[in-house]
Amino acid sequence: MKPSVRPLSWYAWSICALLACALSAGAQSAGDSPLEALRAAIEQAREAQVDALAPTSFEAALREYEVAMRDAERGRNPERIRKRVDAGMALLDKADAAARSARQVLSGVIRTRDEALSAQAPRYAPEEWARAAAKFRDAMLQIERNNIQNAQRRAAEAEVLLRQVELTAIKTATLDEARALIAQAEAARVERVAPRSLNAARRYLARAEQEIQRNRYDLSVPEELAAQASYEARHALEIARVIERVSRNKDAGLEALILEWEAPVKDIAAEMNVPARFDQGLLVPLGEMLEYARQQRQELVRLRQELEDRNGQIEALNAEVQRLESRLGGVSEERLALQRRVIAQERLRANVAAVESAFTSTEARVYRQGDDVV
Secondary structure: OOOOOOOHHHHHHHHHHHHHHHHOOOOOOOOOOHHHHHHHHHHHHHHOOHHHHOHHHHHHHHHHHHHHHHHHHOOOOHHHHHHHHHHHHHHHHHHHHHHHHHHHHOHHHHHHHHHHHHOOHHHHOHHHHHHHHHHHHHHHHHHHOOOHHHHHHHHHHHHHHHHHHHHHHHHHHHHHHHHHHHHHHHHOOHHHOOHHHHHHHHHHHHHHHHHHHHOOOOOHHHHHHHHHHHHHHHHHHHHHHHHHHHHHOHHHHHHHHHHHHHHHHHHHHHHHOOOOOOOOOOHHHHHHHHHHHHHHHHHHHHHHHHHHHHHHHHHHHHHHHHHHHHHHOOOOHHHHHHHHHHHHHHHHHHHHHHHHHHOOOOOOOOOEEOOEEO
């Protein structure tokens, strides 16, 4: 009986497989080996969400790959490994066909799942996500079995769950900080001493939740409301902390608190060159500082307007210079005089801008007096 003769390609594949096992301590070499090709195909399928859309076939292909890897690590027959790789590739083809069918028949629930993932539902609502994902998987299994009617029914159920878990995740991501701060304030019984601030935090939180319920995809307003709720909760906690500190030593503590409040007002008043006297309370010096700030703001508006006027004059003079140059076609005394005026105006404007930028609105008032900057 003649010995069987294997084709040359089989021997080449055997030698390559054995060399790869030796060089990588049992693993296939990267690049062009069939096992590496299967691994790459699995990763590509996972990126295309085939693992979610055709779970049975994909998981079977993954098992074939894992078995082939173990066989390669143990140095087993390359032909056996090749059969595993071929089986894995065939299963991936089957999974890809099922995924294409799912995208055609169940596009709505697939899109809803993508939106829930974008909202990080597995992170912010893990239990609800597990239930929704299980129902979604049931629908995809029916697609793999070519049972379209059952797949559509279970997909409708999954879509309801996915919409709900998406909303929960969005609320949690947006409102979690404010909720935690309000809970902290309630646990510390802050409502006894700072009820107005704590209730304000609750109102902002409720409004933020209503806005998310109304439109979950426009979070600009809810995020602002949630930030305000967090602020009010922290404000309430701070008020409670201060009151608790004062209550430990009521008389001396209250005086220390008042002096602590007066100190920064005094520093700001000194920067404004406004006298700060507290014999009539904080409101009097604060009112004087507010009036000073208003005057400075009005002066700043006037100076900016004056600067714009000067810029307009300079532009008009430049236009006149150009007109004269065009008319005279050369240098003249009139042209030189206009140029000198333009240069003087530009220098004055630069001086005003430089002096203005050197001070804040609370430090100085800058204005023009003739050709001088005061």
